[in-house]
Amino acid sequence: MSNLNTIPTDIKTLVIKIGTTLLSDKRPFDARLLEGIVADVARLKRDRGMNVLIVSSGAIGCGMNALGLSERPKPLPLKQATAAVGQAALMHIYETLFRAAGGGIKTAQVLLSASDLDNRQTYLNVRNTIHALFDMGTVVPIVNENDSTATEELKFGDNDTLAAKIAAKIDADLLIILSDVDGLFDKNPARYKSAKLIERVEAITPEIEALAGDTVVETSVGGMKTKLAAAKIACSAGLPVVLANGRAPHIIPDVLEGRARATLFSASADVLPHRKRWIAFGRKAQGAVCIDDGARAALLERGKSLLAAGIVGVQGRFAAGAALKVLDAAGREIARGLTNYSSGELEQIKGKSSQKIRAILGQKDFDEVIHRNNLVVLP
Numbered sequence: 001m002s003n004l005n006t007i008p009t010d011i012k013t014l015v016i017k018i019g020t021t022l023l024s025d026k027r028p029f030d031a032r033l034l035e036g037i038v039a040d041v042a043r044l045k046r047d048r049g050m051n052v053l054i055v056s057s058g059a060i061g062c063g064m065n066a067l068g069l070s071e072r073p074k075p076l077p078l079k080q081a082t083a084a085v086g087q088a089a090l091m092h093i094y095e096t097l098f099r100a101a102g103g104g105i106k107t108a109q110v111l112l113s114a115s116d117l118d119n120r121q122t123y124l125n126v127r128n129t130i131h132a133l134f135d136m137g138t139v140v141p142i143v144n145e146n147d148s149t150a151t152e153e154l155k156f157g158d159n160d161t162l163a164a165k166i167a168a169k170i171d172a173d174l175l176i177i178l179s180d181v182d183g184l185f186d187k188n189p190a191r192y193k194s195a196k197l198i199e200r201v202e203a204i205t206p207e208i209e210a211l212a213g214d215t216v217v218e219t220s221v222g223g224m225k226t227k228l229a230a231a232k233i234a235c236s237a238g239l240p241v242v243l244a245n246g247r248a249p250h251i252i253p254d255v256l257e258g259r260a261r262a263t264l265f266s267a268s269a270d271v272l273p274h275r276k277r278w279i280a281f282g283r284k285a286q287g288a289v290c291i292d293d294g295a296r297a298a299l300l301e302r303g304k305s306l307l308a309a310g311i312v313g314v315q316g317r318f319a320a321g322a323a324l325k326v327l328d329a330a331g332r333e334i335a336r337g338l339t340n341y342s343s344g345e346l347e348q349i350k351g352k353s354s355q356k357i358r359a360i361l362g363q364k365d366f367d368e369v370i371h372r373n374n375l376v377v378l379p
Contacts, residue, residue, distance in 0.1 A: 007240060007258060011173040013051040013134070014256075016041070017163035017230075020057040021180040022246040029061040029086070031093045033247065037178070038094070040252045041140060042101035051134040053170070055143045055163035056094070062086035087111070087144065094142050106139050111146040117165060117282045127169050164230035168237030168277050175234045176255055177227055178246030183263030184211060184224065201265045204232050231265040233281045236378075238271035240264060272376065280336050280376040283323035287316025287343055289350075289369070290327045299326070299335055300377060305368040306337065308357065311350040318343045324370070337375035340366040 018037065023029055044050045060072065060079065063086025073079045091109050098105045110130065116122050133139045145162055160177060167175040181189065182197055189195040201208055212224035231241040242255050244262035254260035272280060291299075295310025306326065318324070320342050326335035341349065346369065348360050358364035 007242070007256065007264070008173050011050060011256065013053075013170060013172045014044070015053045015055065015163055015167040015170075015172045015175045016252065017055040017159055017175070017177045018057060018246060019159070019177070019179045020061060022178060023058040024061055029058055029065040029090075031097075034093065034097055036249060037246065037252065038097040039101050040250055042098060042103050042105050044252070044256075045105055045138070045140065046103045049137075053130065053141045053143060053166065053172070054094075055159050055166060056090065057144070057159045058090050059083045059086040059144055062090045062093075065089075090144075091142065094140075098140065104138050108133050108139050108141045110141050110143045112143060112162065112166075113146040114284045117169075117278075118284055120278060120282075123169070123278055123282050126166070130166070130170050158226040158230075160226040160230035161233065164233035164241070165281050167234050167239060168281065169274075172239055174256075175230075175239060175241045176252065177230065177241065177243045178251065179227070179243065180245065180247060181224075181243075182245045182248075182261050183243045184208070184228075186211060197261065198263055201231075201263060204228055204235070204265070232378075235265055235268045236272050236280070237277055238267050240267045276376045279323065279338060279374060280378065283338075285325045285336060286318035286322035287314070288325035288327050288333075289314055289339075289346065290329070290331075293329055296328045296334060299375070303372065305372040306335075306370040306375060307354055307367070308341075308346070308349040308369050309351060309353050311346065311369065314343055314346045314350060316343060320345075326370070326375075333378060335375055335377045337370035339370055341369055 016037075018034075022033055023031070041052050041054070044052055060083050063082035063084070064070075064072065066085050066089050067082060069082065073082050091107065094107045098107055112126065116126060130141055133141050143162065143166060145159060163175060163177065184198045184201065185195040186198060187195045209225070209228055212228050227243055231243070234241045242260070242262050242264050244251050244255055244260055248254070248260070251260055255262060289306070289311050290313035291306065291310045292312050295306060298304040298310065299306060318339070320340055322339055324337060324339050325333045326337060328334050339346070345361055349357050352360065354364075354367040
């Protein structure tokens with residue numbers, strides 16, 4: 001019996017992330033496992049009227065299948081072309097499987113890139129579009145990164161993070177991340193037979209993060225590290241996350257009924273409001289500022305804004321208004337926020353008191369580098 005007894009029993013909106021490793025067997029893409037997952041999702045729609053959104057990997061693997069490629073393409077244009085071929089095939093598979101499952105369920109394709117979440121207006125439009133699809137009653141949105149055009153997504157992106165951001169944005173009640181493992185273990189189960197499943201994680205601490213390893217699968221871009229990062233995002237938004245093995249039959253109903261072998265990441269008690277979720281997780285960080293211990297205490301213990309006097313280093317090139325990581329002396333990201341000054345200006349005023357900004361820059365529009373209202377302290 002799994003320790004999933006605190007999962008809400010009245011779930012109205014569920015996000016399911018299906019990982020690349022589940023869709024790859026002896027070929028770059030294998031759709032056989034999807035039949036059972038789709039049948040269970042269709043049953044949830046019919047019997048419980050649940051809103052279900054699927055974040056699906058597999059576009060590049062599906063394209064590799066169609067094009068007869070045995071290795072993941074490395075040149076960017078070929079990678080994007082393979083994704084474009086695969087995306088059409090992937091959606092056809094989902095459409096066919098849902099039609100066969102019955103109940104008149106239809107699918108809708110939603111392709112997203114980082115820029116769609118970076119802009120506040122398009123960030124809100126994503127939420128409105130998905131809720132409109134839910135309101136239709138018989139539609140399951142299938143979300144994926146726009147791999148055929150989003151250069152940075154192909155280089156840095158992963159669908160675990162995308163699933164967490166979407167789940168937070170649409171106020172989902174639960175995020176289920178399906179992979180090829182039962183959950184998070186205290187050591188690598190592929191190497192150690194004595195590895196034990198961690199059934200419940202109350203907080204993702206540095207000790208928990210140290211348990212994560214990277215993937216080595218040819219068609220995959222994420223591993224346990226990305227799943228923990230995704231869990232951080234979703235839990236900060238107030239929803240629990242379950243990491244489970246998608247190869248187990250009927251894993252989704254088993255999770256919902258509390259009997260699955262899986263890892264549950266508990267929702268945070270301090271839920272971020274939507275605007276702060278956008279600052280923390282919706283926007284891509286354009287750079288970083290390193291701060292001293294005094295500034296760290298001011299942010300974490302006294303709820304203050306970030307001033308130039310506490311900044312000891314600037315990383316990256318960015319304009320005013322960019323999202324920045326705030327790093328402590330040990331290099332840990334402790335906060336994220338929107339800067340009032342560009343990287344060039346910060347290089348000039350770092351370590352200086354606010355009273356000296358005008359003399360250094362010739363003008364002073366703000367006392368704060370990042371105002372408290374535009375800053376999110378990360379868990």
